[in-house]
Amino acid sequence: xxxxxxxxxxxxxxxxxxxxxxxxxxxxxxxxxxxxxxxxxxxxxxxxxxxxxxxxxxxxxxxxxxxxxxxxxxxxxxxxxxxxxxxxxxxxxxxxxxxxxxxxxxxxxxxxxxxxxxxxxxxxxxxxxxxxxxxxxxxxxxxxxxxxxxxxxx
Amino acid sequence: xxxxxxxxxxxxxxxxxxxxxxxxxxxxxxxxxxxxxxxxxxxxxxxxxxxxxxxxxxxxxxxxxxxxxxxxxxxxxxxxxxxxxxxxxxxxxxxxxxxxxxxxxxxxxxxxxxxxxxxxxxxxxxxxxxxxxxxxxxxxxxxxxxxxxxxxxx
Numbered sequence: 001x002x003x004x005x006x007x008x009x010x011x012x013x014x015x016x017x018x019x020x021x022x023x024x025x026x027x028x029x030x031x032x033x034x035x036x037x038x039x040x041x042x043x044x045x046x047x048x049x050x051x052x053x054x055x056x057x058x059x060x061x062x063x064x065x066x067x068x069x070x071x072x073x074x075x076x077x078x079x080x081x082x083x084x085x086x087x088x089x090x091x092x093x094x095x096x097x098x099x100x101x102x103x104x105x106x107x108x109x110x111x112x113x114x115x116x117x118x119x120x121x122x123x124x125x126x127x128x129x130x131x132x133x134x135x136x137x138x139x140x141x142x143x144x145x146x147x148x149x150x151x152x153x154x
Numbered sequence: 155x156x157x158x159x160x161x162x163x164x165x166x167x168x169x170x171x172x173x174x175x176x177x178x179x180x181x182x183x184x185x186x187x188x189x190x191x192x193x194x195x196x197x198x199x200x201x202x203x204x205x206x207x208x209x210x211x212x213x214x215x216x217x218x219x220x221x222x223x224x225x226x227x228x229x230x231x232x233x234x235x236x237x238x239x240x241x242x243x244x245x246x247x248x249x250x251x252x253x254x255x256x257x258x259x260x261x262x263x264x265x266x267x268x269x270x271x272x273x274x275x276x277x278x279x280x281x282x283x284x285x286x287x288x289x290x291x292x293x294x295x296x297x298x299x300x301x302x303x304x305x306x307x308x
Binding site: 047048049050057058061064065068069072078079080081082083084085086087088090099106107108109111112113 | 218261266
């Protein structure tokens, strides 16, 4: 579906692609206040979670769990937030977001207006660690031994 | 943990309780604009999804999927939203929320300020259908043949 942003584009910095799914780190203004924001995105244009067969659901949560574990091990966030909303882009994708008690929305969900100003120093320090976090995410996903798609080598 | 709201209270209208989990419909001002809001709540005080063993994760998503299917069959929502955040109450719980293109936040997440006024007639009609939706949720969960906890008969 060429009118679907997640059929057309990767939806972020592409980190990994396996059978039926890809994992990206989200980029841009949308994630400026919570930049340790990853997405596990279905390859197929499916809207609802319950449209997935059980094997696809199990695969998705295996990937979500691996990403969450990599974020926890690398960044020690206050909390990890998981969400599959899809109101704007009804193409199944899981948000996996490391939250910190100093981030400008915490403890509210990332989508609300800021509760306080950004902590520029901590935010800059977090951004510096994102490449290492990306690498940990890739390593965790590779360790799952899911067949990578050959046309997208890293 | 008596200081945890989801250890102390059901967290909504209790619909079902099975091995390790309960399902409630959320109540109160928090869900006034999107009242078809259900929660799948861990019995144990666990904060993060990746702290659950694989069998617990599989059980949780089986329940979430069953609730989502019941909502779709009963209410035909524009979209179902799933989320496990836990920033305020770090006790694992999944939100399963039927969203409608006329609701006052759509297509934004339910947690943002209203984008428009409530559609009072449609909201009243939705509220009238919630008991039937509750019954469909219970029926879907019972059909999973998960051992109910005997001390909480419906």
